[in-house]
Amino acid sequence: MARTHRVFIPAARLEEFFAPVRAVLSERGVPLRLGRLRPRLELPELACFDLRVAGSVWRGRAPYVFPLMATMEDMSYPQEDGTPLECLPGVDWVVLGGDPAQFSLALGQASSICRHEAVELTPYFEVAGPLPRQRQESDVTVRLRKKWYFVNHAAVTSHLDQLLALPEERWHETGYVAVQDHFETFRPYIEARLVREPRVIVELGCGLGQTARSLALRFPEARVVGLDVSRESLRVAREKFSLPNLEFRECNFADPFAFDDGSVDLAVSSSALNISDNQAGTADETFRILSPGGLLVNGCIFEAFHSYWDFPQSAFTPTRSNLFLADWLAAAQRRELGMELHHWTRAISTHYFASGRLAAFEGAFSRWQEGVRHEPFVPYDYAQCTGFMVAGGSVATPEDLKVPPAHHLDAMEDILAACERLDRAGRELTDMTWLTVASCTGLFPEAVGFLAACLPRAAGVIQGALDTNLLQYIRPQAA
Ligand SMILES: C[S@@+](CC[C@H](N)C(=O)[O-])C[C@H]1O[C@@H](n2cnc3c(N)ncnc32)[C@H](O)[C@@H]1O
Known part of the structure; x- marks a missing residue:
């Protein structure tokens, strides 16, 4: 049922949040109202909610707290067992701080899911009363069984028949695979930094091939090669996307790339380079095949960046091998390529903490003391820092480029x-x-x-x- 969605926001930051929130909501036709200034926000006044994911329920007495939860994407897709999404009925939010753009995005998503009739921004001076009571084991039954990020060979393989049978616009029904075409997200970075029309384009880790397809349509004069280790993904890509300037080839980041030095003008990658467990080698290979003036645009999960509100959660999370930027920067510098980073602030979802999935953090401190800064890839459910690494082309490395340390504790x-x-x-x-x-x-x-x-x-x-x-x-x- 549609209802007014109440968002409590620090009075000091109201002005800063107001415009981006209004912009996002007006796109969705949701009116934005301004509530009366509250000197003191009593937390028990806030609505409770039940979060239903894959048939299970997370009961929280919590309001939805931003920036601890910056995105709802992990709750906003159909689940493995086909249970329709029923989440976030009438969630109220408390904003503690964070990035207005990210917040607007999350609120926009919430508005589509919950079909709010209006959103009310209520400024407050201070928060009083306890946040949610201590979690009890019995509260937590969340089982998020799939993630966008970890689409892999096995997932594609087990849905091969469905993928081949369904048209692209129905791939999401399989519930497993990354079905997005990321080209539009990449386009601004590509267009801003290309120095000439590309003749050869590669997509590294192209998965089912949608982004490679769009590259081929956007650059009809170029030869586009989608590369991936998964034969099944490539089979789907080949069957679904047939264009004269597009091909798909097998490639493993662990091996040398089958391209001559300097033969590629544009390399694009989405949510894939971070999976390589050979970061230095993959970086070297990527830059080796780039032509003079060639451009790399990679979007994926990064190592974490840090902000004050990250602390102390950040202490819990070794960075694991998301894109290991230090290796990429070193490889770019060896070839005198500029590099810039565009990132969204990291967010940690409180429900990951609440769902008790903390085992992966165990031993993080002792490993750090032992000097382990970079751990092998495992699904990185707990924190996100997503962004773009752009290198080559017309990129000049900014003087203040800051590559985050390989372990959060090193940033303390x-x-x-x-x-x-x-x-x-x-x-x-x-x-x-x-x-x-x-x-x-x-x-x-x-x-x-x-x-x-x-x-x-x-x-x-x-x-x-x-x-x-x-x-x-x-x-x-x-x-
Ligand atoms: C998360 S998916 C991303 C797919 C696609 N780029 C997208 O954004 O939808 C990661 C892709 O990387 C591929 N991949 C994983 N390990 C790889 C490796 N060692 N070499 C090449 N590709 C790999 C997977 O098969 C998968 O298609």
Whole structure:
């Protein structure tokens, strides 16, 4: 049932959020109203919700908290067992801070799912009362059994017949595969940085071939080659997309690419290069085949970037082998290619914490102490930092290009320094973030102890947050 969706937003940031939110909502014909300024927001006033995913239910007394949850994409597709999505009935949100553009995007998605009749932005000065009560084991039954990102050979193989039988616009019904054509997302980066019309284009990890198809249509004079390790994906791509300037070939990132030096003018990749467990080698090979002035545009999950509100969640998450930017930058520099990064702020979904899927973090601290900065690829469900790495073409490396360290813990000094620079309102927001995490994860005290021990400067920041409002959450867990 349509209803007004209430969003509580820090008064100090209302102006900044208002325009992007209005833009997104007006695209969807959803009116935006402004609520009356609330000096104090009592959390128990906020609506409760049940989140239904794949037939299971996550009961939260929580409002939907941004920026802890920046995207709903992982809940907004049909699930493995075909259960229709029924999520987010009348969710209310509390904004703690974060990026207005990302927020607008998430709100826009929520509005389509929930069919809100209107959205009301209510500015507040301060939040009072506890965030959701401690999670109890019995609360959590979320089973997210598939992800967009990890489309792989096995998934395609088990749906091969369906994929071959269905027209492209119905591929999503298989429920498994990445069915998006990413060309439009790539287009601005390609068009801004190409220095000449490409004659040879490759897509690295082309999957089912939709993006390669669109490249072939956009550049009819070029030869486009979609490359992937999965024969089944390539079979679908070949059967579905037949164009005179398009072909699909088998290729494994672990091996040298079957292209001559300097023979490719544009290399595009979407959600694939991060899967390579040979980052340095794949980077070298990619830049080897680029022609002088050739361009690489890669969009995928990156290693995490850090912001104050990431802390202390970031301590839990080794970066794993998302795109290992240091290797790519070094390879680009060896060939004197410019590189720029465009990224969206990382977000951690509180429901990952709440769903108890924390086993992957176990031992993260000891591994870090042992010097492990880069772990082998495993599905990276917990955090996202998605963005674009663009190299070559007309790209000049920005002077302030910052490649994130390979392990979040290596960024702690930066994060702490950022915390110290915050004004009072910023500190309060950070504390609220901590509070939410503390309410969701039993690992929190371990992280606090660890950070305080290994980074003495952390102790002050941690103590500050404890003094304000965290203690009540941490004590029972520590006991
Ligand atoms: C997440 S999918 C992305 C597919 C497509 N680019 C898209 O965005 O929809 C990752 C793709 O990388 C391919 N891939 C995984 N490991 C690879 C490897 N070692 N060499 C080449 N391709 C690989 C997979 O087969 C899959 O098609």
